Amino acid sequence: MAARESVPSRKILVVDDEEYITDLLSTSLRFQGFEVATAGAGLEALSAVQSFGPDLIMLDVNMADIDGFEVCRRLRSDGDLTPVIFLTAKDTKEDMLSGFTKGGDDYMTKPFSLEEVVARIQAVLRRSGTAPADDATVHRYADLVMDDDTHRATRDGELVELSPTEWKLLRYLLMNAERVLSKSQILDHVWQYDFGGDASSVETYISYLRKKIDRVDPKLIQTVRGVGYTIRTGD
Amino acid sequence: MAARESVPSRKILVVDDEEYITDLLSTSLRFQGFEVATAGAGLEALSAVQSFGPDLIMLDVNMADIDGFEVCRRLRSDGDLTPVIFLTAKDTKEDMLSGFTKGGDDYMTKPFSLEEVVARIQAVLRRSGTAPADDATVHRYADLVMDDDTHRATRDGELVELSPTEWKLLRYLLMNAERVLSKSQILDHVWQYDFGGDASSVETYISYLRKKIDRVDPKLIQTVRGVGYTIRTGD
């Protein structure tokens, strides 16, 4: 199955001392069409920036040798302006984080969902001007439109109100329109990586979405029995 | 998210010996669409003016080698009239500044908020005649109008009294109308960069603003649950 192509492919450096996280992100981001390198510590990250020359860095804050903030500081003082998305534990003090959504930078709290990661990366790349031209803020399929910037979704011109989970799920379906996604794929991408529940949540949210966007014909959300779901116009 | 474009892009030289400040300003101003160069000392600044040819200089007053006033004096005696915004500590004597804020110049005390910086820069560029044509002094969305010049805000023709923070918040929302802004984005832009508080302040001020400008329909300030706030007319 081909990943959505970003041409030319953007390079992302993932830095975290939990191998679980670097694995998770590198696999997923490679699949999205990014070129990925990883580092497991702060100093290692600094040299990887030199050799790899990433377009964006996913940078864990809590690392043994030097922390993410310090890594970033050193980069900046070298005149390196590569945008950074910080990864932090949920309970990291707010005040440590404030100041990082300025410029092109951003942060995410663990645990996150892959769908959020991809959306944030696209947003940051777009802001920093290194995004490929085809990486628009508006996504469409048939008469379904989602705009990341204004966070508005419309079907047939009508505004549709979506909860956060509904939004992420629909965005994932839309970005993969016509491709059938299994429930576990959906769980892995849309829900946080530590979610313990099962596929029935997916079914429930698909049901919510149908009530909101598929009141009109043609129905866009299709069930492929025994396989999963997809967005497409045909029956 | 595309930066608001200023065409052609204006060049700003940021001079401060605190790296934190030059970083903060350069990242943020680049994001606003300015072209930015930095210098960490007075003499360095003088040569940067030559090589970079800025349209405006953000100039720290307290620097080790030669102070900001002296930098400015030397520029002027060379016949260089590039407008300057001085950056000073809060307790800098007013009378030291008088005499330097003539002729298109201005000053700001640290700590400042990014929203103020942008507003001041626009004001100075406008006065000095180098502002892009589309950089107006009056900002509108629906029947909401804010005039930087007269510092008046009206909703539906009615004058609205705003405190300084309310003004900055509303201006930031207005300049980004229809775009959803997260609470941390808002904190980082509207509040001073050393503010230690959390997002609940944003909620409180949103509440104040609603009482002042959203007594009439349609409500302009919308909550996007789990994401942030935005100004828009739609429901």
Place this chain on the structure above:
DNA sequence: CATCGGTCTCAGAGTTTCCTGAGAATCAGC
């Protein structure tokens, strides 16, 4: 047609997020 696995929908409990009023602390102008 009967059966069975898979899917859909709904209600409700538990959780999170948001709103707002009240009060303390700080600041600015007289």
Place this chain on the structure above:
DNA sequence: GCTGATTCTCAGGAAACTCTGAGACCGATG
């Protein structure tokens, strides 16, 4: 220094959201 405006924090209550479990429904198969 007094006074009123402004800023910020806190906490209770309201509203929205999430998830689960149970039962209805559907489609394929024999």
